[in-house]
Amino acid sequence: MEERYCQSCGMPMGETDEMFGTNKDGSKNEDYCKYCFENGAFTQDCTMDEIIEVCVPHMASENSGMSEDEARKMMKEFFPTLKRWKQI
Ligand SMILES: [Zn+2]
Numbered sequence: 001m002e003e004r005y006c007q008s009c010g011m012p013m014g015e016t017d018e019m020f021g022t023n024k025d026g027s028k029n030e031d032y033c034k035y036c037f038e039n040g041a042f043t044q045d046c047t048m049d050e051i052i053e054v055c056v057p058h059m060a061s062e063n064s065g066m067s068e069d070e071a072r073k074m075m076k077e078f079f080p081t082l083k084r085w086k087q088i
Contacts, residue, residue, distance in 0.1 A: 006033035007083035008042065009051055010075065031083055048085045052076060 004013040006021075011033050013019040020028040021037030029037050036043060044051075052075045059071040079085050 004030070005082070006036055007031045008036040008085075009033060009055060010078055010082060011035075042084075048079050052079060 005011065006013060006019070011019070013030075013033060017028050017030075019033045020030055021032040021034050022039055023029050024040030029040075031037075032042075052072060055075060056068050056071050059075065060066050060068045063071070080087065
């Protein structure tokens with residue numbers, strides 16, 4: 001099975017539906033995590049750069065040896081491939 005990531009914040013969703021966000025009708029939304037998407041709407045109305053800045057310290061602390069600059073650079077390459085931020 002292909003690993004799934006939240007299409008907004010890039011967080012791995014794991015193998016269960018626990019992390020999935022919810023649609024307006026209460027069903028699960030498999031594209032976005034519960035922190036980003038609730039009851040059919042994004043919980044935070046922010047730009048890709050803002051989300052990256054929020055994630056940088058977490059990512060750097062979770063990956064020992066990774067500096068914040070490296071984490072930021074990686075996310076700036078990864079995020080534009082996600083559904084929410086994809087340029088058409
Ligand atoms: Zn998310």
